[in-house]
Amino acid sequence: xxxxxxxxxxERGLLRVVARPCEEVPSPTDLTYDVEIVGQEVLQTFPxxxxxxxxxxxxxxxxxx
Numbered sequence: 001x002x003x004x005x006x007x008x009x010x011e012r013g014l015l016r017v018v019a020r021p022c023e024e025v026p027s028p029t030d031l032t033y034d035v036e037i038v039g040q041e042v043l044q045t046f047p048x049x050x051x052x053x054x055x056x057x058x059x060x061x062x063x064x065x
Contacts, residue, residue: 017052
């Protein structure tokens with residue numbers, strides 16, 4: 001599936017969270033959230049955006065605060 005700007009939920013450095021339709025039964029209409037390295041590979045897939053965001057926070061903390 002091609003990633004459009006609308007699918008990108010969060011970007012931090014080279015990491016981003018991308019929303020994609022769930023490919024597993026029983027919920028093909030639900031979304032999953034992939035944390036990926038831009039242009040490379042998916043690191044982890046989460047069932048919620050909050051979990052994906054927490055993973056990004058852990059791996060690549062925001063600069064400043």
